[in-house]
Amino acid sequence: MSVTVTKTSGFTAEITWTTDDDLQGYLAHAIEGDQLASALESLGQxxxxxxxxxxxxxxxxxxxxxxxxxxxxxxxxxxxxxxxxxxxxxxxxxxxxxxxxxxxxxxxxxxxxxxxxx
Structure with missing residues (x-):
């Protein structure tokens, strides 16, 4: 799997993936539907x-x-x-x-x- 999370600076990261990494669209849905953001916010705060x-x-x-x-x-x-x-x-x-x-x-x-x- 080639999903990568790269810390780009102090409090910033970039997530990259290909279609082959998300055949069922779960990753795209989690990002576009704010699920990932909400979960990460819950971890941090x-x-x-x-x-x-x-x-x-x-x-x-x-x-x-x-x-x-x-x-x-x-x-x-x-x-x-x-x-x-x-x-x-x-x-x-x-x-x-x-x-x-x-x-x-x-x-x-x-x-x-x-x-x-x-």
Missing amino acids: PVLHGTPEQVLIKAQHTAALARLLERRAASQVVQLRDIHGLSWRKIAATLLDDPTKQSSVRRMYESGRRHSGN
Whole structure:
């Protein structure tokens, strides 16, 4: 994948990608729909400012992106297990920083299988 994030100066960054990097348009939608901006703002400033409606929209964008990322992570667990043959322990250690959380990784795996239609 050739998505790149380049810090261009003090508090500025540039994101670049190609059509091949975003076959389903999720990346473009996250950027154009302000989901990515809202999520990044939430990372940098947990207490959001604005009217209740503005904060609600920012929270909605952040939650939508978080759900999408959870589905993508679950899909990656399926790939790690089915294609690359990694153990539950190795996946749990890497993704959850705890090799004993194998049951959590298995739940992610099952979720990934359901979303893929398998």
